[in-house]
Amino acid sequence: MTHDRYPRIRPTSGYADPRIRSTGPGPGAGVETDPERSSMLSGRLALVLSIVVGQLWAITIGLNAWMMGQTRTAWWAAAFSVASFLVALWAWRLGERRDR
Amino acid sequence: MSVDEQEVAALRERIAADSLTSRRDYLRLAVTMSGGLALGSAVTAAGIFHRHGDGAAPPKLVTAALAPGESVAFSYPGEEDRAVALRMADGTLVAYSSICTHLACAVLWRADRGERGELYCPCHEGVFDPRTGAVTAGPPPRPLPRVLLEERADGIYAVGTLRSGEEA
Numbered sequence: 001m002t003h004d005r006y007p008r009i010r011p012t013s014g015y016a017d018p019r020i021r022s023t024g025p026g027p028g029a030g031v032e033t034d035p036e037r038s039s040m041l042s043g044r045l046a047l048v049l050s051i052v053v054g055q056l057w058a059i060t061i062g063l064n065a066w067m068m069g070q071t072r073t074a075w076w077a078a079a080f081s082v083a084s085f086l087v088a089l090w091a092w093r094l095g096e097r098r099d100r
Numbered sequence: 101m102s103v104d105e106q107e108v109a110a111l112r113e114r115i116a117a118d119s120l121t122s123r124r125d126y127l128r129l130a131v132t133m134s135g136g137l138a139l140g141s142a143v144t145a146a147g148i149f150h151r152h153g154d155g156a157a158p159p160k161l162v163t164a165a166l167a168p169g170e171s172v173a174f175s176y177p178g179e180e181d182r183a184v185a186l187r188m189a190d191g192t193l194v195a196y197s198s199i200c201t202h203l204a205c206a207v208l209w210r211a212d213r214g215e216r217g218e219l220y221c222p223c224h225e226g227v228f229d230p231r232t233g234a235v236t237a238g239p240p241p242r243p244l245p246r247v248l249l250e251e252r253a254d255g256i257y258a259v260g261t262l263r264s265g266e267e268a
Contacts, residue, residue, distance in 0.1 A: 041123050048130040055137035063144050064241055067151055067201070069263030074145035078138075085131075085138035092131040 044095045048088045055081045152181050152197040152245040153261030164255040166193065169217070171209035173198060176247055176258040183247045184209055185256065188216060188230060193256065195247035196233050201264060202226050202240040219244065233264075 062077030157177030162185050166172060171186035185195035186209045196219060198207045205223035209230070213220055218236070219228035226238035233244035248260040248268065262268060 041127070045123050045127045045130065048127055048134065052130055052134050052137065055134055055141070059137055059141045059144065062141050063149075066144055066147070066149075067263075068242055068265045069151075071145065071147075074141075078141040078145040081138040081141035085134045088131045088134040092127055095127075 040095065044091045047091050051084045051088045055084050058084070150180065151263070152183075152199060153177065153247075153263065159250070159257045159259045161254070162195070162249065162256045162258050166256060169211045171211075174258065177261060181261075182206070183258070184219070185247070185249060185258075186217075186219075186230060190216075192231070193249055193251065194230060194233075195249050195258065196228070196244035197247065197261075198244075200224075200226055200240055201235075201242040201244065202238070207244065 058077045058081045062074040062081070065071075065073035065077065155177055160174070160176050162174045162176070163172045166185065166187045168187050168189050168191060171184050173182065173184050175182050182198045183195055184198040184207065185193070187193050189211075196207070199205075200207050200221040200223065202221065202224055205221050205226075207219050207221045207226075207228065209217065210220045211217040214227075217230055219230050219233070220226070221228075221238065221240065224239050226240040227236045228234065228240070228244050229236050233246055235241075235243060242264040245264045246262040246266070246268070247258050248262065250257045250259045
């Protein structure tokens, strides 16, 4: 697009020019390099919200079981909840790194 | 425009921009909530809440006598563990925690309700079977925890507790 508008500017314009002391953005700068980024963000958000719904269910089951003296079931629900949180954390942090 | 006005305008713009919550902000909030729920589940399983019957106590005299159709309120094993003992029309003696398993309102013995009387929670119309403590109507999620009674020569004693849904 840049080339159509300014035919004399090439993707390599400025290279090997002695007046240029530091390099600017290289070829491809300003172009969306990851077009799926937005939908991936929506996907991550949907995943984490589903996880939160699952955790709400788990805490209900766990509390009910614990009140009935079934401590083992309560611990299983807690383990499920912690594992779910780790997945949510992964979806957040890993995505955050790719999101830049 | 003075420098002060410019600063105020810049601040206004920043505040206005901050009020826009992006999907990334929602994601961070949701992950924080997920962490809170995980912590809450672990703390629940570790036993932070009080359950009826936690802790031991020596046998406690509830009342000297209880006529059919009558009930008496008492606390056992702790002062916070409120309970109700009742004798049904056929002479059966039972006692339950009188803290509703729904939202902890007081459960009352109503001899006039149902065929053989009911344990009734007036807050949200929760009903429990007086023979078993099981939920027969309304929103309570669990049966009432049972208090074990013993009839002795000098009266009725509370001697132990069972968890919600537990059989003797």
